[in-house]
Amino acid sequence: MSAPPAEILSGYRRAAQELEARLAAATPGDLRRRTNGTKWTNEQLLFHMVFGYTVVRALLPLVRIISRLPRTGGTRSLSH
Numbered sequence: 239m240s241a242p243p244a245e246i247l248s249g250y251r252r253a254a255q256e257l258e259a260r261l262a263a264a265t266p267g268d269l270r271r272r273t274n275g276t277k278w279t280n281e282q283l284l285f286h287m288v289f290g291y292t293v294v295r296a297l298l299p300l301v302r303i304i305s306r307l308p309r310t311g312g313t314r315s316l317s318h
Contacts (some may be wrong), residue, residue, distance in 0.1 A: 257284075 241309065269281035
């Protein structure tokens with residue numbers, strides 16, 4: 239069962255506000271510190287997270303279009 243769009247948007251807004259608050263409170267030293275479990279700094283990790291979110295948001299219309307296309311005969315031949 240999926241969440242209603244208003245609930246999803248509310249969650250995104252809450253996450254954006256939390257990110258802005260954390261960035262405002264972060265010192266340059268905090269951003270240069272290495273993350274746990276990766277070789278990236280906190281700043282690099284944040285960049286990649288925001289970049290990935292931006293790419294996904296940009297590709298969502300394409301996914302919606304492709305998901306509405308009819309199936310082709312070529313997909314059936316893959317199972318044989």
